[in-house]
Amino acid sequence: MYYILYVGAALNFIAAFKLLSEIISSPPSKDGPGDYLFLKMFVVGVAVTFGSLYIYLFNNLEYIVPFLIFGASLKSWAFIISLYLLSVKRIGRRLFVELGVSNGIVAALFWWLIQQHL
DSSP, X not given: OTTHHHHHHHHHHHHHHXXXXXXXXXXXXSSSOTTHHHHHHHHHHHHHHHHHHHHHHHHOGGGHHHHHHHHHHHHHHHHHHHHHHHXXXXXXXXXXXXXXXXXXXXXXXXXXXXXXXX
């Protein structure tokens, strides 16, 4: 049951790698806001940090509830954001499934895991 944490970690590491690859492969745009690159790089760090935290929690279950609440909340937020962006046609179905649905499924599993651990 706790292997769900590894699924969450993998999702975060894959997202971080994809975003970092995008940053490296395309030069920063002079047309966009100057802080956009900072934001992207910050998100890479957040994804790796939370992915590492999920691995840590797998080995230290006594801390699972308080820390996993943060992870479950962020994954739920990612799902809500992507659902909104899909509804206003700012992202396509592929990106919605790739980011939104995958985070929504892991969020639901995390909330379930929290309930099981209480």
